[in-house]
Amino acid sequence: MSIYIKIQEKIQSALSLLSNGAGIELPQHLVEKIVVEPTKDAAHGDLATNAAMVLSKPFKVAPKKxxxxxxxHLSADTDFMKLDCAGPGFINITLNKKLWLNELATILSENEAYGNLSLGANKTINVEFVSANPTGPMHTGHGRNAVLGDVVASLLQKSGYNVTREYYINDAGGQVKTLAQSVYLRYLTECGESVEDDAYQGKYPGDYLIPVAKDLYAKYGRKFVNTPENKWLALFQDDSVSAMMLKIQTDLKRLGIVMDVYTSEKSIVEENLIQEVLNILTAKGDIYTGVLEKPKMLDDAADWEERPQTLFRATKYGDDFDRALKKSDGSWTYFAGDLAYHLHKHRRNFDHLLNIFGCDHIGYIKRLKSAVSAISGNPNLLEVKASQLVNFLENGTPIRMSKRSGNFITIEDVVKRVGTEATRFMMVSRHQDMTIDFDFKKVIEESKDNPMFYIQYAHARIYSVLRHAHKKITDDVLKSSDFSNINDPLEMAVLKKACEYPRQIEIAARCIEPHRICTYLYDLAGLFHSLWNAGKSNNQLRFIDENNEKLTLSRLALISGVATVLSSGLKLLGITPVEEMR
Structure with a gap:
């Protein structure tokens, strides 16, 4: 139990005593809004709480009172050194130093299990991310989505959830047909046939299809030259999708990502799940035949036709419009396939579903949530997050690219330039709602302006001290030592920041905002570097004092705890902590 949870429980216990004495029942939804957080200014104490502000109404008194x-009520507890009422009713708290020292002992004892939470209570959660169409290699937009989903999954695991990472393969429908047709043109070229440039109009132009065509030629020779499409289309679709998925899985491996489950859209169609979901919604009275008004937004007009259609009453479940499930040619809409897929997920009995989309699917979120609500009867089963674009720069100059012309930056390109770990860090370094400017030069720069380098440098510096000290002092000695010599305000600031780690994990997991971990690690590294620099100018703050073993043990225990937190946080981001800078 982290120091923040301990203090929150003490506050809630005091509130319970006060409410019981006054015959007041505290509303749970208000109790859940109580926050215990670090003060913005250390001069105001260690922590602050909004408890009185939140619960003044049920107590029928002013927040300050x-x-x-x-x-x-709290003053008799020796864990509190000082309690002040601030502003309209906030409480600033200064803790007994022993609590911080006890938390350091917990960090050293639990090692990288420090920060593990029971928030998820082992509930199951399916995290679907990437799910890029198997029509080409992963580009950088897919890469951000992939890293975001993977780090979110790790955060949820550390928070106590039982997580399944899932990729949905869109291997049915028009795009896969276009892929096969594009590969066929490349295949004809391999067979020595002449292909006019205009034949590629509306097809995938990338050179990445040439190896697929070469393999097909090696396998079948000229068998399919001058052959009707219906003789080769299904075969070319299967082979092309398999080749693209192999490439995508290789790209995921480059990013350090391993999926637990791959689900095929084609298998969903073959199992007739679209008709099943239609039957379920029909039984609920949520399917009807009608003509939709043309949507004003382009995204919403994708499946619109001015004719009677099979429609889903999405507005009944919070969407802005009802949604079409069948096209005029009798084929199912893309949305109908997604309904079937989410029925498939629902039947696997996950407690929660989380989808990570790209920014091009933001307009799709409401309709999907409405569909899952209708299918499951649970409006909160599905949560959806979307990641924004990545802009690439070369030393500050934007790099122009176009996926349509086949000229775009792939994940393979990025990883080869800067490595897996720099790529991963950058992809989650900002809130997913914000665009990332990814400068190839800056992400490998060895300076404070490169956050990953700055964090790794702090970790390596600590290990340089510990390597020297471990010639005489073991980890067991550090864990059992007396930490009471940690007294300097900068040392205490470092310790208190390290003790924030479980709180940062909880906030990041609750909000699905992994960038908070990047920011926290950077701040912790910054405080450590300040302490290191202070020791260079002031011998009294050096980590190792040959004449004072107790002080040395206290300080080594402190920086060992910092290294543990930095290491745990980096691994959460999928980054290997370094012990030496090379």
Whole structure:
């Protein structure tokens, strides 16, 4: 149990005593809004809470009066050194130093299990991410989505969820047919046939299809030259999708990502799940035949036709429009396939579903949530997050690219330039709603302006000290030592920041915002570097004092705890902590 949870429980216990004494029942939804967080200014104490502000209404007193009542109840507890009412009713808290030292002992004892939470209570959650169409290699937009999904999955695992990472293969429908047709043109070229340039109009132009065509030629020779499409289309689709998926899986491996499950759209169609989901929704009265008004937004007009259609009552479940399930040619819409896929996920009995989309699918979120709500009867079963674009720069100059012309930056290109770990860090370094500017030069720069380098440098510096010290001092000695010599304000600031780690994990997991971990690690590394620099200018703050073993043990224990947190956080991001900078 982290120091923040311990203090929150003490506050809630005091509130329970006050409410019981007054015959008041505290609304749970308000109790859940109580926050214990670090103060913005250390001069105001260690922590602050909004408890009195949140619960003044049920107590029928002013927030400031409730804050003073709480302070009176908490003052007898020796864990609190000082309690002040601030502003309209906030409470600033200064803790007994022993709590921070005890938390350091917990960090050293639990090692990288420190920060593990029971938030998820072992509930199952399916995290679907990437799910790029198997029509080409992964580009950088897919890469951001992939890393975001993978780190979110790791965050949820550390928070106590039982996580399944899933990729949905869109191997049915028009895009896969176009892929096969594009490969066929390349195949004809391999067979020595002449192909006019205009034949590629509306097809996938990338050279990445040439190896696929070469393999087909090696396998079948000229068998399919001058052959009707229906003789080769299904075969070319299967072989092309298999080749593209192999390439995508190789790209995922480059990023350090391993999926637990790959689900095929083609198998969903073959199992007749679209008709099943239609039957389920029909039984609920959520399917009807009608003519939709043309949507004003282009995204919403994708499946619109001015004719009677089979429609889903999406507006009943919170969407802006009802949605078409069948096209005029009798084929199912893309949305109908997604309904069937989410029925498939629902039948696997996950407690939660989380989809990570690209920004091109933001307009799709409402309709999908409405569909899952209708299918499952649970409006909160599905959560969807979307990641924005990545802009690439070369030393500050934007790099122009176009997927349509086949000229785009692939994940393979990026990883070869800067490595897996720099790529992963950058892809989750900002909130997913914000565009990332990925400068090839800056992400490998060895300076404070490169956050990953700065964090790794802190970890390596600590290990350089520990390597020297471990000639005489073992980890067991550090864990059992007396930490009471940690006294300097900068040392205490470093310790208190390290103790924030479980809280940062919880917030990042609850909000699905892994960039918070990047920011936190950078701040912790910054405080450590400040302490290191202070020791260079002031001998009294050096980590190793040959004449004072107790002080040395305390300081080595402190920086060992910092290294543990930095290491755990980096591994959460899928990055290997370094012990030496080379």
């Amino acid at each position: 409730l804050a003073l009542m709480l302070i009176e």
